[in-house]
Amino acid sequence: xxxxxxxxxxxxxxxxxxxxxxxxxxxxxxxxxxxxxxxxxxxxxxxxxxxxxxxxxxxxxxxxxxxxxxxxxxxxxxxxxxxxxxxxxxxxxxxxxxxx
Amino acid sequence: xxxxxxxxxxxxxxxxxxxxxxxxxxxxxxxxxxxxxxxxxxxxxxxxxxxxxxxxxxxxxxxxxxxxxxxxxxxxxxxxxxxxxxxxxxxxxxxxxxxxxxxxxxxxxxxxxxxxxxxxxxxxxxxxxxxxxxxxxxxxxxxxxxxxxxxxxxxxxxxxxxxxxxxxxxxxxxxxxxxxxxxxxxxxxxxxxxxxxxxxxxxxxxxxxxxxxxxxxxxxxxxxxxxxxxxxxxxxxxxxxxxxxxxxxxxxxxxxxxxxxxxxxxxxxxxxxxxxxxxxxxxxxxxxxxxxxxxxxxxxxxxxxxxxxxxxxxxxxxxxxxxxxxxxxxxxxxxxxxxxxxxxxxxxxxxxxxxxxxxxxxxxxxxxxxxxxxxxxxxxxxxxxxxxxxxxxxxxxxxxxxxxxxxxxxxxxxxxxxxxxxxxxxxxxxxxxxxxxxxxxxxxxxxxxxxxxxxxxxxxxxxxxxxxxxxxxxxxxxxxxxxxxxxxxxxxxxxxxxxxxxxxxxxxxxxxxxxxxxxxxxxxxxxxxxxxxxxxxxxxxxxxxxxxxxxxxxxxxxxxxxxxxxxxxxxxxxxxxxxxxxxxxxxxxxxxxxxxxxxxxxxxxxxxxxxxxxxxxxxxxxxxxxxxxxxxxxxxxxxxxxxxxxxxxxxx
Numbered sequence: 092x093x094x095x096x097x098x099x100x101x102x103x104x105x106x107x108x109x110x111x112x113x114x115x116x117x118x119x120x121x122x123x124x125x126x127x128x129x130x131x132x133x134x135x136x137x138x139x140x141x142x143x144x145x146x147x148x149x150x151x152x153x154x155x156x157x158x159x160x161x162x163x164x165x166x167x168x169x170x171x172x173x174x175x176x177x178x179x180x181x182x183x184x185x186x187x188x189x190x191x
Numbered sequence: 192x193x194x195x196x197x198x199x200x201x202x203x204x205x206x207x208x209x210x211x212x213x214x215x216x217x218x219x220x221x222x223x224x225x226x227x228x229x230x231x232x233x234x235x236x237x238x239x240x241x242x243x244x245x246x247x248x249x250x251x252x253x254x255x256x257x258x259x260x261x262x263x264x265x266x267x268x269x270x271x272x273x274x275x276x277x278x279x280x281x282x283x284x285x286x287x288x289x290x291x292x293x294x295x296x297x298x299x300x301x302x303x304x305x306x307x308x309x310x311x312x313x314x315x316x317x318x319x320x321x322x323x324x325x326x327x328x329x330x331x332x333x334x335x336x337x338x339x340x341x342x343x344x345x346x347x348x349x350x351x352x353x354x355x356x357x358x359x360x361x362x363x364x365x366x367x368x369x370x371x372x373x374x375x376x377x378x379x380x381x382x383x384x385x386x387x388x389x390x391x392x393x394x395x396x397x398x399x400x401x402x403x404x405x406x407x408x409x410x411x412x413x414x415x416x417x418x419x420x421x422x423x424x425x426x427x428x429x430x431x432x433x434x435x436x437x438x439x440x441x442x443x444x445x446x447x448x449x450x451x452x453x454x455x456x457x458x459x460x461x462x463x464x465x466x467x468x469x470x471x472x473x474x475x476x477x478x479x480x481x482x483x484x485x486x487x488x489x490x491x492x493x494x495x496x497x498x499x500x501x502x503x504x505x506x507x508x509x510x511x512x513x514x515x516x517x518x519x520x521x522x523x524x525x526x527x528x529x530x531x532x533x534x535x536x537x538x539x540x541x542x543x544x545x546x547x548x549x550x551x552x553x554x555x556x557x558x559x560x561x562x563x564x565x566x567x568x569x570x571x572x573x574x575x576x577x578x579x580x581x582x583x584x585x586x587x588x589x590x591x592x593x594x595x596x597x598x599x600x601x602x603x604x605x606x607x608x609x610x611x612x613x614x615x616x617x618x619x620x621x622x623x624x625x626x627x628x629x630x631x632x633x634x635x636x637x638x639x640x641x642x643x644x645x646x647x648x649x650x651x652x653x654x655x656x657x658x659x660x661x662x663x664x665x666x667x668x669x670x671x672x673x674x675x676x677x678x679x680x681x682x683x684x685x686x687x688x689x690x691x692x693x694x695x696x697x698x699x700x701x702x703x704x705x706x707x708x709x710x711x712x713x714x715x716x717x718x719x720x721x722x723x724x725x726x727x728x729x730x731x732x733x734x735x736x737x738x739x740x741x742x743x744x745x746x747x748x749x750x751x752x753x754x755x756x757x758x759x760x761x762x763x764x765x766x767x768x769x770x771x772x773x774x775x776x777x778x779x780x781x782x783x784x785x786x787x788x789x790x791x792x793x794x795x796x797x798x799x800x801x802x803x804x805x806x807x808x809x810x811x812x813x814x815x816x817x818x819x820x821x822x823x824x825x826x827x828x829x830x831x832x833x834x835x836x837x838x839x840x841x842x843x
Contacts, residue, residue, distance in 0.1 A: 113824050122820075187818025 098139040105132035119171055119181045123164075130160050194255040196239050197274045200282060201321035203232040204314045211311035218306045222297035225310035229293050229317055233286035240279045244699075251276055251702050254327050254393050261330070267400060268388055273327035277703040280542065280696070281324040281474055284549045288466045289317050291667040295557050296458040298663035299564055309349060309456070316342035320467050324474060329378045329388040332475065336374065336439065339468045340367050346463060347455040356454035363448040370438015370445060370472075377431035384410050384424055390478065407481045425485035432479060433493055440472030442530055443500045446523045447767050450507075453515040457560030460515060465522045465556050466549040473529045473545050477538045480704060484536065494534025498623040498630075501527030503764055505633040509640065510747065510760035513570050514559045517641050520763065521596065522552055524630060528611055531623060537614035538704045539682070539697045544611060546696075547595070547603035547678045554592035554671035561585040561664055562645060567655040572644040573743050574652035581657035584665045586646050588672040593642050595675040597635035598723040600716075606679035609719055613684075613712040628719070635723040639730025647731070648738030684711035 105128055112125025134153045141149030175181055207228030215221045243251050252275045260270035274282075293313060300306045316339060323335025340363075348360030381403055382388055391402035407425070414421035436442065441449040452464045463469070476483060476493070483489055504523035511517045525548045532541035563570055565582050579586040595602035598609070608631060615624040650657070659665070683693035685708075694708040734741070737748040750757045762768060 110828055114821055114828065117821070183820045187820075189816070189818050 095139055095143050099136060102132045102136040102139065105129075105135065117182050117184055119174070119183050122183060123167055123171065127160065127164070130156060193239060193242055193253045193274060196235065196242070197253060197255055197272060197325065198257070199235045200232050200239065200286070201272065201318050201325060203228045203235065204317040204321065208311050208314035208318060211307055211314060215307055218301070218303075221307040221310040222293075222300075225314050226290065226293040226297065228314060229286055229290040232317070232321070233283070233290045236279070236282045236286050239274055240283060243274055243276070243279055248702050252391060254391070256393070256395050265386055266382065266388075268328055268330045269393070269395060269400070270331065271327045271393065271395075272322070272325040272331070273391070274325065275703055276699050276701075277474075277477060277542065278325050280546060280699070282321060284546055285317065285320050285324060285467050288549055288553045288671075289320075289462055291670055292458045292462040292466075292553060292557065295461075295560070295664050295667040296456075298661050299458050299560055300456065305349070309346075312342055312345050312349070313459075313462070316346070316463060316468070320471070323471055327390055327393065329381060329390075332478075333374060333378065336471060336475075337371065339463070339471065340364065340371070340439075343367075343452070343463050343468055346459040347452045349455055349459065353454065359448075359451040359454040363452050366445050366448040367438045370435045373431045373438070374435030377428050377435060380424070380428045380431065384413075384428070404479065404481050407485050411485065423486060423488070425482060426488045429479070429482045429486045429489040430492065432475065432482065433489055433496070436472030436476050436530070437496065438472070439475075440469050440526045440530065441500075441523045442472070442496050442527065443503060444766060446500060446504060447763070447770060449523050450516050450519040450763070453513070453519050457515065457556060457563055460519070461553045461556030461560065464519065465552040469522065469526060470529070470545045470549065473526065473533060473541055476530070476533045477542055477704065480533075480538050483533070490534050490536070492534070494531050494620060494623050497527045497529070497531025497534055498626040499527070500524070501531060501630040502626050502633075503527075503766075505630040505637070506760045507763035509633060509637045510757055512572050512747075514562060514572050514575075514641070514645065515556070515570060517572075517637060518552070518555055518559060521555075521634065521637065522548075524634065525552065525596070527630070528608065528627065531627060532611040532614065535611075535614055535618060535620055535623070537611060537706075537709065539700050539706045540607065540610040540614055540709070542700060542704075543682050543696050544607035546681065547607040547675075550671055550678050551592045551595040551603055551675040554588060554668065554675050555596065557664070557668055557671065558585050558589040558592055561660040561668065562589075564660050564664070565658050569652070569655060571743070572641065573741055573745065574654075575645045575650070576648040576738065576741075577646070577650045578657050579646040582659040584659060584668060588665075588668040589646070590642060591672040591675055593638040594727070595679075597638045597727045598631055598719055599727065600720050601676075601679060603675050603678035605716075605720065605723070606682060606684075609712075609716050610682065610684070610709060612715045612719060614709050616712050616715055617709060628722070631719060632722045632726045635726035636730040639727040639732075640734050641730075643731045643734035643738070644741070647735045648741075651741065652743055684708065 109125045109127075109129030109132060112128065113122050116122055116125065134156055137149040137153050137156070141147065141153075171181065174186055178186055180186075207225050210224050211221050215224060243253065252273065254271055254273040256269040256271040258270050259267070261268040293310070296309070296313065300309055303309065319335045319338025319342060321335070323332055323339060326332035326335060344360045344364045347363055348357050351357045351360070378388060385401070385403035385406055387401045387403055389400055389402040390404045392405060393400040393402065410424045413424040415424060415427060416422040438445045449464060449469065453460055455464075483493065501524045504520045504527060508517050508520035508524060511520060525544070529541045529544050529548070532538070532544060561582065562575070562578065562585060565585070566575065566578070569575065591602065595604040598605040612624065612627060612631070615621075615627065680693070682696035685693075697706060697708045700706070733749070740748045747757060753760075759765065
């Protein structure tokens, strides 16, 4: 059996990649995918701990996360399309119209 | 029956006021309704007075409670009016003279665009004045007191397009405030010492509400103030009341508003500023007579204030050119007579003079109004002259009024003034007697002067065509002239032994004022008459024989002899100037400082400064909001890392 620490390390690595992606990429689509990466890193951690503790709670929570993520994708992609239609770009730095 | 009948007296004019305010839009209807209400009120008063007279003397005090006005803690004030002999004579004067002046106003105010409003104000005034004289407690009296003050303000400033009128209205209001403040203090003092504001004991719903006028002995000997100079409570209260009366009744030093009040329509001057409202102070002093009598200190102040007012105003009246200002100063002077009479304890004489003065001064004012009306708004007597042929009725009634004021036998003014002077002799008020006697000489002189200037000689200005006024104006003049001839017989002294006593007024007022009739003093009467006739003739002669020297806009012929003294008299001894320099100028200065320096730099500086500070802070903070999503995400992540790190390291 694979030790729990491996799963957690993988989860942390995925999460760090996701954070990095959000911080450094300017394409909204990629930022979006990075967010998904973070969500799935969290899912992995949840499933891992659920298995470790022989409890089903974490696995149930993962289903919720997947559901919410699906909804988020729907809204987020719609926003992305709307922004692209008005701005003709998907660069998040170009849509800084709320600048103070 | 009287308990409900007396409510009609003030309520009828109130109905007239409400009708005029809410329903009536035509000039004719307004005048008719307003006059009819006051006439009806007068008739009701007559009936009520006769019923009152039929009662035994000790029962002549009818009190009637409408509702409990204020009931809180130990303070109980009913909304209640009363009728007793003193109230009856005042009510008769107010409604009687008021009715005549209402009728006269129909003619005088004809064609004025705001005439409906005028009659509404006039009705409201009569209502308030009736509440003032009929109140059975100090608070209701004060309501009337302020109500007439309000109407006075509204009517002085009736022609508010004229700056002078608006300013005069404000001045009257502000000067009266001083007296009113003292009045309120007096009321508080009365309540704290007696626990009641009612004048007389009142039986209401089976309980006796005490009245303070019957409890004066309770405060005898009580004092307040520092130990080295204790002041009797009675002195304190009555002195405050005296200040209140000085404001309303235009006594030294608060008389300055009355001459300016002449900016209002002339019937208003006749009604409010001669016959009724300004006598409220005298009425109030007569009503609270036991308080004043309890304090000899205040009484000596009262008599001196009255005498000085009489003299100062009498001398000022001589030097005026404005027809109404002469009468205004004359009114102040006569009010001084009344106040002095109160101070000497001659309350009946004061009320007697109040009544006769109310009649003949109303006559004089209405006469002057007729002159002003007939000469197309001319008020400067230098522009008049020779009007007796053009306006005979006005002339004759005016002469009657002037003679009555001067004190010519047997007209009204003689009897009442003589009673005051005789009282001064009988009780040894010698210095005051001399002042009052000199004033009565001045009175005769300025009335002679005025009659000569208006009615004799040649017309000095031909910009107008003088004409007699219409009947609606002359009839009230004739009625008042008859009144001015006969009013003196209300209180005839015993002239010779064997003559039946005719002290009608003294006997009538006996239940209230408990005064015996004074003795007739032949010496005083002869001197006063001789003086009145002599000085009146002198005044008339001086200004008819020198008529050629009077020029429009020129100086008085007497100026040549008196010089600077004349300037002083013309300015009423610079009391107004004194107020201007001592009170108004510093106040203006303070106001200017506040407006020009303190407000823009102090208040505005503070407010604007706070605004700028926040703007500056916000200017710094908004730099944080770059609009770059990734920056926000970075900050968010760093925050999360910081908090998680903190938890990892410290919060085990």
